[in-house]
Amino acid sequence: MSIFSDVPQAPPVAVFKLTADFREDSHPQKVNLGVGAYRTDDSQPWVLPVVKKVERLIVEDDSLNHEYLPILGLPEFRSASSKVALGDDSPAIKENRVGGVQALGGTGALRIGAEFLRRWYNGTNNTATPVYVSAPTWENHNAVFADAGFKDIRPYHYWDAAKRGLDLAGLLDDLEKAPEHSIFVLHACAHNPTGTDPTQEEWKKIAEIMKRRKLFVFFDSAYQGFASGSLEKDAWAIRFFVSEGFELFVAQSFSKNFGLYNERVGNLTVVAQDNENLTRILSQMEKIVRTTWSNPPSQGARIVSKTLNCPELFAEWYVPNGHMPLTSADIIAECLTDYFHFHMNVQNSVFGEKYCSCCRIYLSFISLSPPLCRKGNVKTMADRVLLMRDQLKSKLQALGTPGTWDHITQQIGMFSFTGLNPKQVEYMIKEKHVYLMASGRINMCGLTTKNIDYVAQSIHEAVTKVQ
Amino acid sequence: MYSFFSFKHSHPHHYSPALFLYSSWWGGVQMGPPDPILGVTEAFKRDTNPKKMNLGVGAYRDDQGKPFVLSCVRKAEALIAAKQLDKEYLPIGGLGEFTKACAQLALGADNEVLKSGRSITVQTISGTGSLRIGANFLSRFHGGPRDVYLPKPSWGNHTPIFRDAGMQLKAYRYYDPSTCGFDFKGALDDISKIPEQSVILLHACAHNPTGVDPKPEQWKEIADLVKKRNLLVFFDMAYQGFASGDIDRDAWSVRYFIEQGHNIVLSQSFAKNMGLYGERVGGFTVVCNDADEAKRVESQLKILIRPIYSNPPMNGARIATTILNTPDLRSLWLEEVHGMANRIIKMREQLVAGLKKEGSTHNWQHVIDQIGMFCFTGLKPEQVERLTKEFSVYMTKDGRISMAGVSSGNVGYLAHGIHAVTK
Numbered sequence: 082m083s084i085f086s087d088v089p090q091a092p093p094v095a096v097f098k099l100t101a102d103f104r105e106d107s108h109p110q111k112v113n114l115g116v117g118a119y120r121t122d123d124s125q126p127w128v129l130p131v132v133k134k135v136e137r138l139i140v141e142d143d144s145l146n147h148e149y150l151p152i153l154g155l156p157e158f159r160s161a162s163s164k165v166a167l168g169d170d171s172p173a174i175k176e177n178r179v180g181g182v183q184a185l186g187g188t189g190a191l192r193i194g195a196e197f198l199r200r201w202y203n204g205t206n207n208t209a210t211p212v213y214v215s216a217p218t219w220e221n222h223n224a225v226f227a228d229a230g231f232k233d234i235r236p237y238h239y240w241d242a243a244k245r246g247l248d249l250a251g252l253l254d255d256l257e258k259a260p261e262h263s264i265f266v267l268h269a270c271a272h273n274p275t276g277t278d279p280t281q282e283e284w285k286k287i288a289e290i291m292k293r294r295k296l297f298v299f300f301d302s303a304y305q306g307f308a309s310g311s312l313e314k315d316a317w318a319i320r321f322f323v324s325e326g327f328e329l330f331v332a333q334s335f336s337k338n339f340g341l342y343n344e345r346v347g348n349l350t351v352v353a354q355d356n357e358n359l360t361r362i363l364s365q366m367e368k369i370v371r372t373t374w375s376n377p378p379s380q381g382a383r384i385v386s387k388t389l390n391c392p393e394l395f396a397e398w399y400v401p402n403g404h405m406p407l408t409s410a411d412i413i414a415e416c417l418t419d420y421f422h423f424h425m426n427v428q429n430s431v432f433g434e435k436y437c438s439c440c441r442i443y444l445s446f447i448s449l450s451p452p453l454c455r456k457g458n459v460k461t462m463a464d465r466v467l468l469m470r471d472q473l474k475s476k477l478q479a480l481g482t483p484g485t486w487d488h489i490t491q492q493i494g495m496f497s498f499t500g501l502n503p504k505q506v507e508y509m510i511k512e513k514h515v516y517l518m519a520s521g522r523i524n525m526c527g528l529t530t531k532n533i534d535y536v537a538q539s540i541h542e543a544v545t546k547v548q
Numbered sequence: 549m550y551s552f553f554s555f556k557h558s559h560p561h562h563y564s565p566a567l568f569l570y571s572s573w574w575g576g577v578q579m580g581p582p583d584p585i586l587g588v589t590e591a592f593k594r595d596t597n598p599k600k601m602n603l604g605v606g607a608y609r610d611d612q613g614k615p616f617v618l619s620c621v622r623k624a625e626a627l628i629a630a631k632q633l634d635k636e637y638l639p640i641g642g643l644g645e646f647t648k649a650c651a652q653l654a655l656g657a658d659n660e661v662l663k664s665g666r667s668i669t670v671q672t673i674s675g676t677g678s679l680r681i682g683a684n685f686l687s688r689f690h691g692g693p694r695d696v697y698l699p700k701p702s703w704g705n706h707t708p709i710f711r712d713a714g715m716q717l718k719a720y721r722y723y724d725p726s727t728c729g730f731d732f733k734g735a736l737d738d739i740s741k742i743p744e745q746s747v748i749l750l751h752a753c754a755h756n757p758t759g760v761d762p763k764p765e766q767w768k769e770i771a772d773l774v775k776k777r778n779l780l781v782f783f784d785m786a787y788q789g790f791a792s793g794d795i796d797r798d799a800w801s802v803r804y805f806i807e808q809g810h811n812i813v814l815s816q817s818f819a820k821n822m823g824l825y826g827e828r829v830g831g832f833t834v835v836c837n838d839a840d841e842a843k844r845v846e847s848q849l850k851i852l853i854r855p856i857y858s859n860p861p862m863n864g865a866r867i868a869t870t871i872l873n874t875p876d877l878r879s880l881w882l883e884e885v886h887g888m889a890n891r892i893i894k895m896r897e898q899l900v901a902g903l904k905k906e907g908s909t910h911n912w913q914h915v916i917d918q919i920g921m922f923c924f925t926g927l928k929p930e931q932v933e934r935l936t937k938e939f940s941v942y943m944t945k946d947g948r949i950s951m952a953g954v955s956s957g958n959v960g961y962l963a964h965g966i967h968a969v970t971k
Contacts, residue, residue, distance in 0.1 A: 085837075089848075133632075149607065188858040343637050375705070
């Protein structure tokens with residue numbers, strides 16, 4: 082009799098099951114709008130050019146070895162990551178009260194943070210502290226906190242299905258009613274799965290209540306830069322809360338904004354009141370890391386660290402304010418590299434100048450044709466998503482699909498909560514071979530100029546035929 | 549009543565915005581104790597003695613005292629770079645080619661268990677990650693007692709790993725300080741008293757920290773007794789190939805137990821035998837009754853893994869797979885692993901020879917009999933302290949030295965120091 086004879090079969094993780102089903106489907110027009118990874122307009126995964134470059138540098142560097150990293154991770158990676166989240170001129174960093182724990186992706190950062198909170202927050206080993214996650218939220222949030230030992234995980238109002246937007250009143254009410262010291266998991270930007278973020282004014286209201294009611298702020302930041310194309314804009318909420326004096330955690334992921342999904346690169350940024358507290362916190366984080374994975378993997382952290390810490394490489398990854406216009410000399414010098422973005426939507430603006438509506442810049446200062454402009458790898462991804470949002474909305478409106486579709490361009494990031502109900506989703510999958518989550522969530526990256534007409538048509542049919 | 553916040557805006561440098569919190573959330577957080585092994589390295593770094601030796605942490609060093617990147621690893625990396633692969637998420641259970649090769653390495657490619665599909669192997673974050681997943685799995689699904697029996701002594705991190713997973717720790721006798729060898733009688737005696745269905749952890753080879761391994765005949769008796777007691781066997785194999793230089797010989801105990809009908813669980817690490825320390829490459833295997841049970845166990849392992857780190861890192865697993873599955877890289881690897889093990893064995897011999905030369909009258913045979921990276925010298929804490937203070941030789945208080953830190957250039961100095969504190 083086996084000791085494991087009573088082990089039940091666990092259900093598959095939904096999002097991976099969706100991709101598995103998609104793979105088995107032989108329909109020629111099938112589209113995968115499920116799992117959250119970036120795809121090019123040819124539906125291919127995209128290894129960032131700057132990542133390829135840095136990987137080459139690493140392989141060719143004979144002075145590098147495969148020795149253990151310190152328990153908390155690569156120091157240059159940790160500090161650079163926290164800087165990305167909090168800003169180069171962050172007063173908290175200057176005051177030496179910010180630390181980082183390199184972790185395995187955003188998931189790893191969340192888990193280490195959760196394990197720490199269960200042991201040391203609101204007393205010691207207080208498993209009863211309520212943990213609030215948004216309704217809906219990334220499906221793994223629940224399990225991360227539950228497996229860390231928390232017994233009371235509750236939803237807070239977030240998505241208003243009727244108006245297809247943020248249920249601010251419900252959210253604020255939950256904040257007011259939550260027991261003091263409750264932990265709240267907030268999505269820093271590009272809320273997963275709804276794509277709906279609070280406005281700056283709404284964040285201010287949230288912060289006011291959280292401060293007054295002594296609620297703990299745990300940011301999940303998986304899309305910084307990827308959402309709007311601006312690191313600063315996507316980190317506004319985090320930086321605002323820090324400026325308001327909160328001690329908080331930020332679970333950062335570099336899976337999406339560096340395209341380093343399988344290298345598991347993340348960082349738990351800890352903002353404490355002062356350096357003394359920070360030191361004790363990090364010493365306890367070490368103990369937790371030691372019994373979980375001992376020390377983190379080096380490859381991904383090296384890639385991110387090299388890129389963030391070298392101005393030239395950083396500029397290939399990210400250019401503040403969107404673009405660096407190229408002079409003709411630049412263009413000639415770089416014509417053999419693959420950093421160019423060929424503008425897909427060059428139009429004549431009302432002023433008669435050439436305007437690229439995906440980059441949203443005027444091209445008057447570039448005299449050569451075709452018009453060329455360098456933008457960071459991050460913006461390349463963000464802009465393609467924005468373009469798809471634009472086009473999907475336009476096409477649905479053109480088809481006269483019932484309902485309003487403004488939410489598609491108002492929402493931000495990789496995902497959109499379409500508003501399709503489970504029956505309509507089933508129709509999309511079974512009849513149209515367009516795969517999306519039962520919640521109606523689609524990954525905008527799955528859309529391309531080649532399949533967007535088919536998808537729009539499919540949505541139109543689902544909405545008109547299925548109630 | 550003035551608002552704190554308006555004051556903050558007008559005088560940003562005079563007020564710390566953090567002051568609104570009268571006390572930090574973290575006032576009650578105690579300072580964690582320094583890691584005993586890493587603490588040794590810290591102290592070593594601060595020492596200015598040119599003759600200093602770091603015999604603390606267990607990472608292999610070449611005869612120049614430098615970290616060693618295996619040639620087969622460099623070659624594998626070049627092959628991988630040329631393929632221009634994408635960076636898409638691995639499955640939760642890891643790279644399929646890796647887990648297959650990993651299981652074959654441990655069990656032998658033609659093991660009946662693999663042929664019947666009645667085992668499951670998942671990719672883990674090196675040995676630590678594997679032990680943790682295993683501990684979590686047992687904690688959630690093992691119907692027997694919550695006690696895990698460790699050999700006395702064992703790797704320091706075993707205890708907190710199992711404890712954090714919700715298990716309790718007990719011990720069975722293992723190391724005999726009077727012989728610096730295996731306390732076979734004591735081990736059998738203790739094991740015979742372990743309550744049925746408890747978990748017993750065994751080091752497959754190159755026991756850490758003592759370097760003391762049972763002989764094959766002793767393993768056979770242990771296997772027999774463990775079966776009589778109906779215990780669940782958890783093998784920790786972190787040094788396959790690294791101990792004797794022969795991967796099959798080092799995995800003998802694991803394969804024997806399986807042959808004898810034990811459905812074991814097994815943790816593997818590629819940190820040492822492939823020098824892939826920082827890449828975090830490991831595997832966790834559960835041997836089940838049949839393929840259906842293996843599928844169910846696999847599904848539950850995924851449920852455990854997902855809320856820790858979602859899916860494992862690619863780089864190291866790709867390297868290991870390329871080495872294991874490319875014939876000339878595999879041969880090169882076996883050569884290099886043999887080379888590392890041989891260097892260690894040579895250092896053991898040279899240390900004993902050096903001690904004899906110094907005029908030591910103690911019996912140092914155990915230094916040669918012990919196997920793997922570590923050596924339990926038998927030095928007492930006061931002697932260790934003297935060795936550190938007077939000779940700048942850094943090691944852990946239990947008298948454990950990492951042989952990897954010994955080279956032909958410093959083995960004489962070490963012999964001199966050890967003799968000085970033990971004569």
